[in-house]
Amino acid sequence: MTDGPVLVVGGGPAGASAAASLAEAGLPVLLVEQRDALGGAIHRQPAPGHAHHIRLPARHRRNWAALTARLSTTAGRIEIRTRTIFLGVDGQGRFLFDDRAAERVFACRPRAAIIAVGAVETIRPFPGWERPGVMTAGGAQVLLKETGRPPQGPILVAGSGPLLLAVAAQLAEAGNPPVAVLERGRPWRAPGALAQLGLSGGLVGEGLGYLARLAASRVPYRTGAEVTRAEPQGDRLKVVIRTGSAEDVVQVRHLLVHDGIAPNRTGIPLPAPDAAVPVLLAGDGREALGADAAILDGRRAAMQLLARFGRAETTTPAEERGLSRARAVQTALAQALHAEAAPPPPETLICRCEGRSYAELAALPEDASAREIRLMGRFGLGACQGRFCGPMIAALRGRPMPAAAPPRWPLRPVSLAALARLTTDETE
Amino acid sequence: MTAHFYWNGEPVPFRPGETIAAALLGAGIVHLGRGRIFCGIGACQGCLVAMTGAAAVEACLTPARNGLRLSPLAEEQADHD
Amino acid sequence: MPPSPSLHVAVVGTGIVGAAAAHFLAASGARVTLLDATGPAAGATGASDGAVSVASKRPGPMMDIARHARAFYVRCEADGLFRGLFHRRSTFLVARTPVEAELVAQHGADLAVAGERVEEIGRAALLARIPGLGESVCAALEIPDDGHALGYEITERLLQRSRVAIRRDAPVSEIVTQAGRASGVAIRQEHLAADAVLVAAGIGSSALLGLGDILIPRKGQMAVTDRAAAGRPAIDGHLMAASYLAAKRGIVRDNAHIGLVIDPLMTGQFLIGGSREDHRDDHATDAPTIAAILRDALDLYPPLAERRVLRSFAGVRTASRDGLPILGLHPHLPGVAIATGFEGDGICLGPLMGACAARLLLGVPAGIDLSALSPQRFASAGGRP
Incomplete structure (x- = not known):
């Protein structure tokens, strides 16, 4: 275990909640966010100078105000890096980031990581x-x-x-x-x-x-x-x-x-709470339960990590109940809105990046491996790296697309020049 | 003139802090060559725009900057079908 | 060649070599069962550049055999088997220091001796062919008769054409023998009877045949970029740095060494490699190595600064102790043939080697001198086989 900060990836409700909870417990935190401000999709902030036209329900505004207050109280222990895109973990355990402002990739070896990168739409x-x-x-x-x-x-x-x-x-x-x-x-x-x-x-x-x-x-x-x-x-x-x-x-x-939404898991490391460098998932990126639950789930992940570090911290029963309630709501919603999917017409594009159609997917052997779907079918090989066609293919074939093993990085395309300028926190 | 960048050589105004995507959409520009603004969170890579001398960037993630010269990915660079 | 109506061959490994062997065996009337621990092209075949290149080969038997192998591609393209999958393109051997220029000149001389067309190309002429080439490039040779093919596409084509059934997820744990000759293979609890077995399982051949001290895994890390052109290569040839030649000629042996190649794929993307990490059989990639490859690539070809990296990945080459492939009948075990150890040359050599393995199993002459590749050379040294 290093003495470095705990890494929190994603500055939405789950990430902000996790970062505040860790900092309140005295741990240094590195919080990275791909956009230029925290908030995530739900609390996307208006560009400076724009009036705030879109008013969220009061409950959401209160929640975010409380989170930002906690973050500013603990600001001394939280380093926030915005415009910084998580690129995954390399084969030697380095966490990689694309610092868009500096046009440079940096690598760090955190003490632990909480990944809260939200959901993608289905x-x-x-x-x-x-x-x-x-x-x-x-x-x-x-x-x-x-x-x-x-x-x-x-x-x-x-x-x-x-x-x-x-x-x-x-x-x-x-x-x-x-x-x-x-x-x-x-x-x-x-x-x-x-x-x-x-x-x-x-x-x-x-x-x-x-x-x-x-x-x-x-x-x-x-x-x-x-x-x-x-x-x-x-x-x-x-x-x-x-x-x-x-x-x-x-x-x-x-x-x-x-x-609907599904956890954004493409290329994201698997949770490993007991590893030497523990990795936990939080928020919609772990289980798509919505913004209220994400705050609870961020705190839950922080508490789990603190317990792992020998601190006597637990979530309260009320918080656990909150998560179960959110799950019940999502289940009821799914039941209320369930609609059987008919296969799309053959000409329907499945992979937009590579221009591959449903007919071409259906032509692959029934038992085609993930590798064959990628290399022969050319599905999931494009710039979106399967974020949209992956779930479509899974739904259409009736089984999940097995992930590439080991997980590939970069999990987002990255400027070649920025990657060539890699900096690490290691003394090599 | 207000802050603006160039899209295919034509000035597109933006307000400070806006993304390239927001400014393009605000100007009624929907077709980015063969690309388009789709997911808004950098995941789909559909809104890539070419920047002279550098790698393409996602319009939805990249703040607009005054004087930036942008264009759709060249037809040859766009993903083919 | 005469069909052997009763011959049933189990081919272990569905990479480019196994697929080619299966195709040519089936074409001669043999019954073939194609087995793979995972699926087609799952090993080095699916994780390599597409160089069908004589330019990179070590002088000696490798260079000669590679010339036959490339000619085999040309024939298969012409007769339809590889139509649309094999493309002629030049390889440019480029030097960036005076020492490298000497090495490139020496290699060019060796290629010429082997009968290969080699053309000196000055910096200005090269710039006209590949605009934007780095300022450090001081000397270059063009090898105009090289070509390009993707291993997994060739494998797929061979499988389609031969209509041989593939058994995926079928790891072979043992070659079963009876009365001193191969009688089949064991797949988990199952015994698959066969008259002959071809082991073309890359590094997996090691455990199956006890070649642990002969075969060395050599990991190569690579990166793939986005498109710089659509449906055609973005530059007019394969850029091969002298650092790659130095590794192939055995001048440098160092796990940190980058043997740089910039391979313009038919999709318009670039494949950039690679590291040469001996005794590494994992498929992990690490950021410092990939960044080092990219820095070197940017020096050689600065326009790559406009590209994005879509993926990094690693392939595991199977090298033999003496650097030459192993192709031939097992010296002690009748009914078994071996085809492995192709290192980074499997895409170039694969189809011909598969065809030769098929001929050996059918008892017909291979038609080219393969004696340098015979497994027998290790038998006398005391190791198995």
Whole structure:
């Protein structure tokens, strides 16, 4: 064990909570964040000088204010490095980072690491999902939070999950309500799951607030409806919508898609709480339970680490209950919104980076290994390194894509020149 | 003139602190060559833009800077299909 | 060659050599079972550059055999087997110091003696061919008849064409013998009967045949960049630094040595390698080694500063103690043939070596002089085989 700092990767709610908890216990912390400010996707801060147009529910604002207060109290023990992208762990245990401002990769050997890199959105592919004008709902939301400006022109929001409502309501708030919100699931047909959700308090209140906002802007919320195709038409997208057996077409400038979130685990080291350099995961990057749970989970990881270092620290039963409640909510949501997936048409792109279609995926041998899927199929070989096509392939083939072993780095593409300028904290 | 960078030689205004992606979208630019702004968090690599003399960067992660000369990845550099 | 209707061959290893052997055995009417501990091209075949290069070979039998092997690629391209997968391209041997220039000149002379076309190319002419080349490059030779193919694509093509069934996830633990000759192989609890066994399992051949003191794993770390061009190589040839020649000629033996090659792939990406780490059989890559490779690559070809690294990875080459491959019938165990030890030359040599192994098993002459590769050379030294 070294005397170096504990590394916390990711400055969202989980990472900030973990960093504050560790620093409060007296440990030095190195907190790295890929963007220029902490907050994560949920608390994405407006660019300086922009008014804060997008107001989160009060609960989230209070939570973030409390976290930032704790971080500033313990600021002496926390080194924050922004614009710094985690590149993974090399074969000799170095944690690697792309310092975008310095245009240089640096390596460090922390005493322990808590990785809290959040979630990525899941996308169910359809012909045209790769077109310009199609964005993830979460991606559009992050941009909206930064600038307060909604994308211009007609917008359609489609897919599944509560984020659709949040984004649509925020677009309306910012002055460009979407033409419709399409929810693939049919929540009204799952009253048991809805009743379960009703017990969760805050979230349902939040959802109802969004629905009210949409109603006020006359934005239809259509359930059991999904996008089956998008194609360019002039500077618009012609979007085909299927509701049961009926089809209709809308023309929009932006199509925002989203089918839930999953932990961002591509290339992330496996948790190893008992290793010489313990590695723990926290927040949506461990289990996608949402922002409230992420704060609890960051603290849980910090406490687990402190216990590992011989400190008598534990999470409180109330915190453990909070995590279980969040899990129950996610389970109920999944049940309420469940919709069977039909295989997409053969021409549907699966890997956008390499331009590989579902037909080409289906042509691979049934028992193809991950290596064959990559090398022969050329799936997951592109710049996104399988972050989007990996989950699609897993869903379409009905089994997870085995990860490359050992984990590959860099887990994000990195400037060759920056990597050549590698610095390490070692005396070699 | 306000702060601006160049996209295909045309000035695109931005407010300090904005990302390249936010400024492009604000200017109504959706087509980044064959790329596009998609995930907003650096994961999908769809919004790569070329910067003269340096490696491509994700528009959604990179703060806009005054005078930057940016362009879509050359057709030949974009991922083919 | 005459078909042997009853011959059943178990081929252990589905790299480029095993796949080629299986293809040519099947083409001659033999029944083939192709086995791999994981899957096709899972070893060095799938983790290598695509140099079908005579330019890099050590003078002597390797250089001669490589010339036959490259000619075999040309024939297979022409007859359709490798159509679209093998491309002729030049190798540029480049020197960045006077000492390196001497080495390159010596190597060029050796290539010429072996019958290879070698052309001196001045700095200005080279710059016209490869704009942006580093200022440190002071001398270069062009080897115009070299080529390029990706090992895993060749392997895939051979498997498709031969329609030989592959058994994935089938680790062979033992060669089973009966009355002093091979009668099959053991896969976990299963016995697979075969009339003959070809061991083409790379470093896995070591445990199977007891070659621990003859075969050496040699790890190579590499990096792959994003595209600098689409659907065509970004530069007009394979850049091979004198540091690579120094390693191949046995002048430098050092696990920290970088034998630099910059391989422009058909996708427009660059594959940049590599380290030469003896006795390392893991597939881990470390940042200081990759950074050292990239610094050297930037010195040789500065436009790489506009590229991004998408992946680092490592392959394990299987080298023999004396640096030559091992190809031939087992000296003590009838019914077994060995094809391993191709080090970093397996992509170039693989298809021909597989074809030769098939001929040996079928009892027909290989057609080229393979005596330097015979396993017999180790038998007399007291080691097994």
